[in-house]
Amino acid sequence: MLPIDVIAVLGKFGGYAVFVAIGMGFGAALEIAGFGDSRRLAAQFYLKDMTVLKTMFTGIVVAAVLIFLSSALGFLDFSQISVTQTFLWPGIIGGLIMGVGFIVGGYCPGTSVVSAASLKIDGLFFLAGTILGAGIFGESLPAFTDFWNSSFTERYLLSDWLGWSIGATLFAVVLMAIMMFYGAEKTEEFFRIKKTGGKWSWKISKRSYLAGAAVLVVTAALVWTIGQPDPVRKWSLMEGKYGGQLAARDVFIHPLEYVKTFNEASIKLVTLDLRAEEEFRKFHITGSENVKPEDVLNPEFISPLTQLPAQGVVILIADNEAVSVQAWKYLKVQGVNNVYILDNGLHDWNKLFEGKTISGKSINISSPPSEVLKLFPKDAYAPKIKISTKKRSGGLCS
Structure with missing residues (x-):
C-alpha cells in the first residue's frame, strides 16, 4: 500500500535523487506555465490573466481527487501522507503579508527561484529579498514567539473544520474549483473582447x-x-505492513519501561486503560484514562491522538491481550504514532512493585518514581519504545 518510503527503498542517495528530480520537474512546469514572468503573475490581480489561479487549482483539484480515490480504493494510506501543521492566525497574517509582497514584487518565493534560474534580474532581486527577509524574520522571532505558535493544530483538514466527510468536502471543493475556472475564463475573455x-x-x-x-x-x-475505508477495512488492507510488529511482539513493553517512560519529562505520555470501569476504579495508574474498546473507532476520540507532539507515546492497558491488540491495530491504521501495549496488562504490576521501598519508604505503585528502576538489574527488560515521527511537509509557497 502507498505511500512508498523512497529512502527506505532506494537508499539515502537514491531517495534524494528522486526528490531533486521532482523539484526540477516542478520548476520546469512552473517555467512552462509562464510563472517565471512577473508580469504574467501580477496580471492575475488585475483580472487580465488568470493562468496562476487556473494552474494552481488544477493541480490542487486533480491531486485531491486522485489521492482520495486511491485511498477509497485501498491503494493509499492517507494517514501516512504528510499534512502541513496548521497555525491558523499566524498563517492568516503571514498570508496577507506574502500576498502584499506578491502584488508588489510579482513573485512568490517559489516562482522567484524559477525566475532566478533563468537569470531574470527582477527574479534574482526578489530571491535575494526573500533570503534577507527570512533572515530578519528568524532574528526577530523571539519577539513574537507566543503569537507564532498560537492556534496550533497538528493535522487539521478542511473536512475537520466543516465537520463533513472527506467525500462531501472533496465534491464541494471540485464544484467550487469548476465555478472559479468558469469565472476566470470568462473574466479573461471579457478583457480580450474589450480590446477588440x-x-x-x-x-x-x-x-x-x-x-x-x-x-x-x-x-x-x-x-x-465509496467513502474512505474504516479502521476494520484498513487493517485488512494493511495487515501485511504492521502485522509483523505484533508477531514479533515488538510493541509489547515491560512494566519497567513504562515506569521509565512515565517519568521522562520530554515525553508526552497518553495511557489508555481499556479495562472495565469497575476494575479501573479499584486500581489504575496515575494519569491513565479509562476508555471503552469501541472508542478507538470514534474519529472524535482519535483526532487528539493523531495530533500529539513528536514526542508523544500512547500505551494501551487491558486485562485481555486480544482487546489491547485489537485497539492497537485500529489506532495504528488511523495514523496514531508510537502506540505500544503494556505486556500482560496490570497482572504483573502489583507483584513487581509491591513491597519495594526507597530510602525506607514504600513506593506509590500507582505512580512509581524513576528511582524504582535502580532496584532492578539493568537487563531486567529489553527496551522496545522507539520514538518515530511523521515527515513534515513544506515548500517555498506553503
Missing part, C-alpha cells in the same frame, strides 16, 4: 472544458459514494 470590440458570451465555447469538468465531478461523486 467583440461580443461577450456566458456560454462555454470549448467542449474539452466541459468534458474535463464532467470527469472531475463524476470522480468526486464516486469518491463520496
Whole structure:
C-alpha cells in the first residue's frame, strides 16, 4: 500500500535523487506555465490573466481527487501522507503579508527561484529579498514567539473544520474549483473582447472544458459514494505492513519501561486503560484514562491522538491481550504514532512493585518514581519504545 518510503527503498542517495528530480520537474512546469514572468503573475490581480489561479487549482483539484480515490480504493494510506501543521492566525497574517509582497514584487518565493534560474534580474532581486527577509524574520522571532505558535493544530483538514466527510468536502471543493475556472475564463475573455470590440458570451465555447469538468465531478461523486475505508477495512488492507510488529511482539513493553517512560519529562505520555470501569476504579495508574474498546473507532476520540507532539507515546492497558491488540491495530491504521501495549496488562504490576521501598519508604505503585528502576538489574527488560515521527511537509509557497 502507498505511500512508498523512497529512502527506505532506494537508499539515502537514491531517495534524494528522486526528490531533486521532482523539484526540477516542478520548476520546469512552473517555467512552462509562464510563472517565471512577473508580469504574467501580477496580471492575475488585475483580472487580465488568470493562468496562476487556473494552474494552481488544477493541480490542487486533480491531486485531491486522485489521492482520495486511491485511498477509497485501498491503494493509499492517507494517514501516512504528510499534512502541513496548521497555525491558523499566524498563517492568516503571514498570508496577507506574502500576498502584499506578491502584488508588489510579482513573485512568490517559489516562482522567484524559477525566475532566478533563468537569470531574470527582477527574479534574482526578489530571491535575494526573500533570503534577507527570512533572515530578519528568524532574528526577530523571539519577539513574537507566543503569537507564532498560537492556534496550533497538528493535522487539521478542511473536512475537520466543516465537520463533513472527506467525500462531501472533496465534491464541494471540485464544484467550487469548476465555478472559479468558469469565472476566470470568462473574466479573461471579457478583457480580450474589450480590446477588440467583440461580443461577450456566458456560454462555454470549448467542449474539452466541459468534458474535463464532467470527469472531475463524476470522480468526486464516486469518491463520496465509496467513502474512505474504516479502521476494520484498513487493517485488512494493511495487515501485511504492521502485522509483523505484533508477531514479533515488538510493541509489547515491560512494566519497567513504562515506569521509565512515565517519568521522562520530554515525553508526552497518553495511557489508555481499556479495562472495565469497575476494575479501573479499584486500581489504575496515575494519569491513565479509562476508555471503552469501541472508542478507538470514534474519529472524535482519535483526532487528539493523531495530533500529539513528536514526542508523544500512547500505551494501551487491558486485562485481555486480544482487546489491547485489537485497539492497537485500529489506532495504528488511523495514523496514531508510537502506540505500544503494556505486556500482560496490570497482572504483573502489583507483584513487581509491591513491597519495594526507597530510602525506607514504600513506593506509590500507582505512580512509581524513576528511582524504582535502580532496584532492578539493568537487563531486567529489553527496551522496545522507539520514538518515530511523521515527515513534515513544506515548500517555498506553503
